[in-house]
Amino acid sequence: MINGERKISRPLRWGMVGGGRLGQVGYKHRIGALRDNTAFILKAGAFDIDPERGKDFGINIGVEDSRCYPNYQAMFAEEAKLEDGVEVVSIATPNGTHYEITKAALEAGLHVICEKPLFFTSEEGEEIKRLAEQKGKIVGVTYGFSGNQMLLQMRAMIEQGKIGDIRIVDLQYTHGFSSTEDADKFSDAQKWRVDPKIAGPTFVLGDLSTHTYYMSQLIMPHMKVKKLLCDRQSFIHSRAPLEDNAFVSMHYENGAVGRLWTSSVNAGCMDGHRIRIVGSKASLEWWDSKPGELRYEVQGEPVQTLIRAMPYLDEQCNADERLGALHTEGLSESWANIYLKFAMAIDAKNHDDEETLRSLVYPDIDAGIDGIRWLENCVRSAENGSVWVDFADRPLLDVN
Amino acid sequence: MINGERKISRPLRWGMVGGGRLGQVGYKHRIGALRDNTAFILKAGAFDIDPERGKDFGINIGVEDSRCYPNYQAMFAEEAKLEDGVEVVSIATPNGTHYEITKAALEAGLHVICEKPLFFTSEEGEEIKRLAEQKGKIVGVTYGFSGNQMLLQMRAMIEQGKIGDIRIVDLQYTHGFSSTEDADKFSDAQKWRVDPKIAGPTFVLGDLSTHTYYMSQLIMPHMKVKKLLCDRQSFIHSRAPLEDNAFVSMHYENGAVGRLWTSSVNAGCMDGHRIRIVGSKASLEWWDSKPGELRYEVQGEPVQTLIRAMPYLDEQCNADERLGALHTEGLSESWANIYLKFAMAIDAKNHDDEETLRSLVYPDIDAGIDGIRWLENCVRSAENGSVWVDFADRPLLDVN
Amino acid sequence: MINGERKISRPLRWGMVGGGRLGQVGYKHRIGALRDNTAFILKAGAFDIDPERGKDFGINIGVEDSRCYPNYQAMFAEEAKLEDGVEVVSIATPNGTHYEITKAALEAGLHVICEKPLFFTSEEGEEIKRLAEQKGKIVGVTYGFSGNQMLLQMRAMIEQGKIGDIRIVDLQYTHGFSSTEDADKFSDAQKWRVDPKIAGPTFVLGDLSTHTYYMSQLIMPHMKVKKLLCDRQSFIHSRAPLEDNAFVSMHYENGAVGRLWTSSVNAGCMDGHRIRIVGSKASLEWWDSKPGELRYEVQGEPVQTLIRAMPYLDEQCNADERLGALHTEGLSESWANIYLKFAMAIDAKNHDDEETLRSLVYPDIDAGIDGIRWLENCVRSAENGSVWVDFADRPLLDVN
Amino acid sequence: MINGERKISRPLRWGMVGGGRLGQVGYKHRIGALRDNTAFILKAGAFDIDPERGKDFGINIGVEDSRCYPNYQAMFAEEAKLEDGVEVVSIATPNGTHYEITKAALEAGLHVICEKPLFFTSEEGEEIKRLAEQKGKIVGVTYGFSGNQMLLQMRAMIEQGKIGDIRIVDLQYTHGFSSTEDADKFSDAQKWRVDPKIAGPTFVLGDLSTHTYYMSQLIMPHMKVKKLLCDRQSFIHSRAPLEDNAFVSMHYENGAVGRLWTSSVNAGCMDGHRIRIVGSKASLEWWDSKPGELRYEVQGEPVQTLIRAMPYLDEQCNADERLGALHTEGLSESWANIYLKFAMAIDAKNHDDEETLRSLVYPDIDAGIDGIRWLENCVRSAENGSVWVDFADRPLLDVN
Numbered sequence A, B, C, D: 001m002i003n004g005e006r007k008i009s010r011p012l013r014w015g016m017v018g019g020g021r022l023g024q025v026g027y028k029h030r031i032g033a034l035r036d037n038t039a040f041i042l043k044a045g046a047f048d049i050d051p052e053r054g055k056d057f058g059i060n061i062g063v064e065d066s067r068c069y070p071n072y073q074a075m076f077a078e079e080a081k082l083e084d085g086v087e088v089v090s091i092a093t094p095n096g097t098h099y100e101i102t103k104a105a106l107e108a109g110l111h112v113i114c115e116k117p118l119f120f121t122s123e124e125g126e127e128i129k130r131l132a133e134q135k136g137k138i139v140g141v142t143y144g145f146s147g148n149q150m151l152l153q154m155r156a157m158i159e160q161g162k163i164g165d166i167r168i169v170d171l172q173y174t175h176g177f178s179s180t181e182d183a184d185k186f187s188d189a190q191k192w193r194v195d196p197k198i199a200g201p202t203f204v205l206g207d208l209s210t211h212t213y214y215m216s217q218l219i220m221p222h223m224k225v226k227k228l229l230c231d232r233q234s235f236i237h238s239r240a241p242l243e244d245n246a247f248v249s250m251h252y253e254n255g256a257v258g259r260l261w262t263s264s265v266n267a268g269c270m271d272g273h274r275i276r277i278v279g280s281k282a283s284l285e286w287w288d289s290k291p292g293e294l295r296y297e298v299q300g301e302p303v304q305t306l307i308r309a310m311p312y313l314d315e316q317c318n319a320d321e322r323l324g325a326l327h328t329e330g331l332s333e334s335w336a337n338i339y340l341k342f343a344m345a346i347d348a349k350n351h352d353d354e355e356t357l358r359s360l361v362y363p364d365i366d367a368g369i370d371g372i373r374w375l376e377n378c379v380r381s382a383e384n385g386s387v388w389v390d391f392a393d394r395p396l397l398d399v400n
């Protein structure tokens, strides 16, 4: 159980790019990173594309005036000069800027925590991976939902054979907030999501389902996609070629099959983030809308509902528990768990502690690259008429 | 609201083929047909492949000794000689016998109510349709779940534009009772289901999802499948070529997309029969495990749960209500509703009442043939490597 | 598993008093009694206070013209003259008539199945019990919900010590259909329910919660109420002294405590019929709105949901199963189960088969009298200022 | 929507008494107070009854060595000497110490945030209230669940007449973690809870249901209890006179009735914190286990489920929103909301801003005193044989 006591020798000096006053995801980064003041301390930021608003905002959340920068270039340059300059930076800007900011940060000697989808192409991913290795830095990816410890419970139970051999994987991340064309007009965050120059080659696949795909891999690390088929649509036609709905079918190397549905036009759906793993003996099911519950359905036995914080859960799971039974945890605890692992990874990296690095389970650069590749394969399938494509785990030139 | 008072001039004299002591579905036919004693009266039967057991059983459910026949041939021949011989016969035998028994029944001048999947090929379906027309008889198909009046509520709401234009159709009928190979050994009803000679070209597609496909068409009569792709598996290898799991992707003519999951290896799943229809404004969702509820999710509004028997429901829906609010209805009410419509259709046919026939919504021979065609298209897709196939609405020679 | 085969040598000739075209509960009697045509055959009726409507209705549900009687007196007299006259009669008329009709039926040599609340006073109950014994007849009481086999599962699990010692009993039967005064004006069935001359000394206590009290006793036959306190209200003042809402607190002889809420002004509540039994180790909970599920909550273990028809259930429970897993059962199956037991009890009584009578678990005259007594004690408490009263298990003169 | 930007001119310097490494509730205070670093900054603490463990812990959560004090006396004395000494202190120690620590803190010129149940007697409450007024300080009470904004939604809807006149109040806060005697042996936090010298005159009433009672008053500020009856039990006999289970019946001044169940022996119950308010037109229901949902049940209409963060909610509710739709909030957001209001109240008090103080809705000293009084009345009823007692809103000498 985590109670806020430090896990690393001292808190890391942390800065942010993006995540300003009107940004959707910035607050989640801060509640994750700053949960306990023993992992990260917010020291600087280039919070906004609008420098003035960014500065005003930074001051308002307690950052020193002089360390609220007009842009990331200035921040990286100026902070490098300070004795207590930031050591790590989080990037919470629209997709199209992730690559260049990550690159600049690594080159400025910073660890990086970047939003998903990491970059546009897996080639960029490989390049950044090489750069990070060369610089001795961590690149973490904020698959924010993946910090929920019930996913680790699923991982542990699957590893222990509690469901038998995996046969069917059923993934869903859908909502209905973009059901009408109007949705694209009034929200800035929505505008760029349907612009391929900024969003990249996908809308909902990258926006929503990369989370779920990563979570599935976290739960079942040995399952590898062998081939897939992606059928995507733009129900609001102005969004084409970017999809607002997609179905992905997957065949795994062990013979299992999977399907994934992602959508922003699933009208009225408020609980559409779900994972079901079916094995030869039993199934496990988790819904993001009831994050503290896990259904364990053994064929021929009463349905079981496992509940967060209970002693019968695996120790891997309960190690990330914070509030105890009878108290609800939500997304902020997931982010706190992930950010704590980022801190531990950075601290380990700083101390060349390879053992810790190997044992830590968190979304690292490989998870980020795997996400991009999955998207590349989806797009390749879709663009070829929604056909089966062998999963290519190397960069695919035709999607660049 | 139905209270058991007669809807037709006199109850129909009814016989059964199959549905004997050990048969799974026979009791459902009887509780449907005999619900009120004003639609059907059970007069005769060839209930069992084992004549002795069949006779013993028939007597035990109140059929006269002399009218418990050793086989359907004897029944059709002998009953034809009686003044009060049966007028209509239900067929509740394994799939592979449906065609020949239906044909014999029609030729004996009987109306027919037959189990699903109706026959093996749509050619057989067309042939029987012609024969029934020629004989002036009804052929009904017992899609037993489809009698639930909440499906009519969905139909009414969709027709009234309550969800906008249909975009996404999400269908599921899965359970886990065949998760192990053992399942095929111990139950007779399961043995024939995995034998292509008796089951036909599919296992779960025909056994489970033809219900759901029909229900979707009942709800959205104007939606026509344009192309589909079927990916099917035999997780218990001895079942091959018959599938125990399948995913079907569908494109409809209006641009909507659909998916369907059917499985008998969804381990532990006890509530896997579901229908969700997503429109441009709202969605409707129904789960067979809570048959008296309907979720109506309007984007941007509170989620609504509509509940059976309430005055706010459409009159189409409440016309099939039987027990009133606060009282749970289950599958037996669905079957009672369907059988009542069969009775009304037969009565109308007997009286050449074409208007009634046109207005009655029930699973008729066309619904049966449509189900077979859908299966044929699924098999064709699967056998060609799970590729997209244009939905062929004429017999497909290669699946005969 | 019940499949409709006869449990008694021949179906009983059955008549009805009340339960006519506009009656609420009559149809439930018929779907219960006639479920399989092997327990009861409907031969006669005095279905309605309006003789003409009653006859028209009777004919319409298949009763012979000559056996649709203008009133119960005529029916009992005329049927007694017939060779195949009715042997058993069900009484589905308003409360205030139960006593006189039951008495007349017994005196006419008929077995009786009567609606709840059985009579107004437990003295009447004792008198009728003596009369029934003298006449060698059965008096059954249609606690219609109590036929759900999951209640027998609860009974078996409690008996087997699966929850430890019973500590807390939490009962609820509430709805909101009488939230406004208008409710009393437009429905005949509601009008008499708030008239003490016809309804008796209570409204919702007798109308709703006698069911739940009986069900609790069915589940926990060894638990006896020692004292109770009843706090009742008439939120619609014109209903006074009859209550539309009541809370009852109970102390049991073993030290357990209980509470019960009954209401017809629980606005909007559509799922308010619930039973929770808390033991020293675990709890069991059943909601009438999900009649095929039972929650089994062992302290410190995952919550279990037991599901109807599964082999892991007790054989007592599965003996009353009808449709099998994956198929929903509702109230009509409960009534069918109860009526089948009435038939078996009557058959046993006719054959002096005391062993069968002792082993059959069904709502008999004692259950009916216990229900009246519980009501008498509730009223006594309420009328004395909602004070604790020792549970009197003999007639209480002051409530006559 | 709250995004972490400051609501007061500068963060308050904050200290803690109790809430150390092994304390249950301390972490919740810190995640509440420190959520955004713009309301409170943790500067000092006397975290533990064991000074050494307390110091080690304090350092480990980032407090300066020199400001980790051996006890509250030292802390109040030393901090007073510092220029940047703490201004406000939170008390997260067992009940029996609240009064003396609060008094000492006020006398040291500090604002106080204290755990519930506030003190043992309402006389103590009145005394502290006078002292706080005299000192110009705030005393807040951490009814931690009450910060959930859906409760404000209920408050707004009730005020707007959306459910009509309140008739029935149904409150529950139960769990089963003390079902066995062992529970009292192994946990320190449980040991003192059943010791009247430390816990005060109640166990579960004060430990659990004071939360729920306060929440009900937050939701329905105009509802005043007129009389109540409390029936309490000690199922684990060694706990007597303190109860591990209690039922409270309430009559409100407007004629409404209420009931409350609190228990720590509701075996297996993991979702037992619930509030239902029934009005003449509709009901509202909230379960702590699904904190982002609110059921709105209008009699005769579809059941509505309102979901957190949606624009259709009242602005009072959405003002306290933090994460936005599709993201789950849990208990930590409730605490963050409450602590933010404490900060705003303290800031207003510091600036003599009476208007802000009047408009802020948060658990203040009056809420704390009201909670004690409710407990006093419950105990008085129970000790007199579970009889009705008129709600006394002045100190009751006989419970001192």
Ligand SMILES: NC(=O)c1ccc[n+]([C@@H]2O[C@H](COP(=O)([O-])OP(=O)(O)OC[C@H]3O[C@@H](n4cnc5c(N)ncnc54)[C@H](O)[C@@H]3O)[C@@H](O)[C@H]2O)c1
Binding pocket: A017, A018, A019, A020, A021, A022, A023, A024, A025, A026, A046, A047, A048, A049, A050, A071, A072, A092, A093, A094, A095, A097, A115, A116, A117, A142, A143, A144, A145, A188, A189, A207
């Ligand atoms: N992990 C999650 O759960 C999650 C949730 C939402 C968004 N995201 C991801 O976060 C990223 C941001 O999404 P959002 O919804 O917050 O977008 P947004 O448009 O709401 O916010 C973007 C923020 O970045 C700022 N910004 C833009 N360009 C900048 C630049 N060059 N320098 C500094 N600041 C800049 C903007 O001013 C704004 O404050 C995207 O990559 C998105 O995919 C992740």
Ligand SMILES: NC(=O)c1ccc[n+]([C@@H]2O[C@H](COP(=O)([O-])OP(=O)(O)OC[C@H]3O[C@@H](n4cnc5c(N)ncnc54)[C@H](O)[C@@H]3O)[C@@H](O)[C@H]2O)c1
Binding pocket: B017, B018, B019, B020, B021, B022, B023, B024, B025, B026, B046, B047, B048, B049, B050, B071, B072, B092, B093, B094, B095, B097, B115, B116, B117, B142, B143, B144, B145, B188, B189, B207
């Ligand atoms: N509509 C539904 O909900 C539903 C449910 C289950 C089964 N079914 C369908 O019903 C049919 C029967 O399935 P089942 O599970 O009851 O099978 P089953 O094997 O359990 O029972 C078949 C019954 O038919 C009898 N029978 C077999 N051949 C016969 C013959 N030539 N003449 C007379 N009787 C014969 C058997 O003795 C047995 O009583 C199948 O087509 C199946 O797809 C439909």
Ligand SMILES: NC(=O)c1ccc[n+]([C@@H]2O[C@H](COP(=O)([O-])OP(=O)(O)OC[C@H]3O[C@@H](n4cnc5c(N)ncnc54)[C@H](O)[C@@H]3O)[C@@H](O)[C@H]2O)c1
Binding pocket: C017, C018, C019, C020, C021, C022, C023, C024, C025, C026, C046, C047, C048, C049, C050, C071, C072, C092, C093, C094, C095, C097, C115, C116, C117, C142, C143, C144, C145, C188, C189, C207
């Ligand atoms: N077991 C249950 O679940 C359940 C449910 C509803 C009602 N009930 C009970 O059933 C009884 C009837 O209730 P209801 O709601 O159906 O009432 P109702 O008013 O709807 O119907 C009563 C029926 O009895 C007929 N009737 C009245 N007096 C008669 C008489 N003297 N002779 C012949 N017929 C007569 C009426 O014409 C009508 O058809 C009541 O005792 C009630 O408590 C039980």
Ligand SMILES: NC(=O)c1ccc[n+]([C@@H]2O[C@H](COP(=O)([O-])OP(=O)(O)OC[C@H]3O[C@@H](n4cnc5c(N)ncnc54)[C@H](O)[C@@H]3O)[C@@H](O)[C@H]2O)c1
Binding pocket: D017, D018, D019, D020, D021, D022, D023, D024, D025, D026, D046, D047, D048, D049, D050, D071, D072, D092, D093, D094, D095, D097, D115, D116, D117, D142, D143, D144, D145, D188, D189, D207
């Ligand atoms: N608001 C809520 O939701 C909530 C939840 C749990 C507990 N509580 C309340 O919080 C209080 C503490 O409960 P708990 O369960 O955390 O108890 P606990 O026994 O788990 O922890 C008490 C903490 O206080 C410390 N402590 C004890 N006496 C002290 C003293 N004199 N000086 C300094 N530190 C001291 C202990 O060392 C320990 O760290 C109680 O009043 C309880 O009712 C409230």
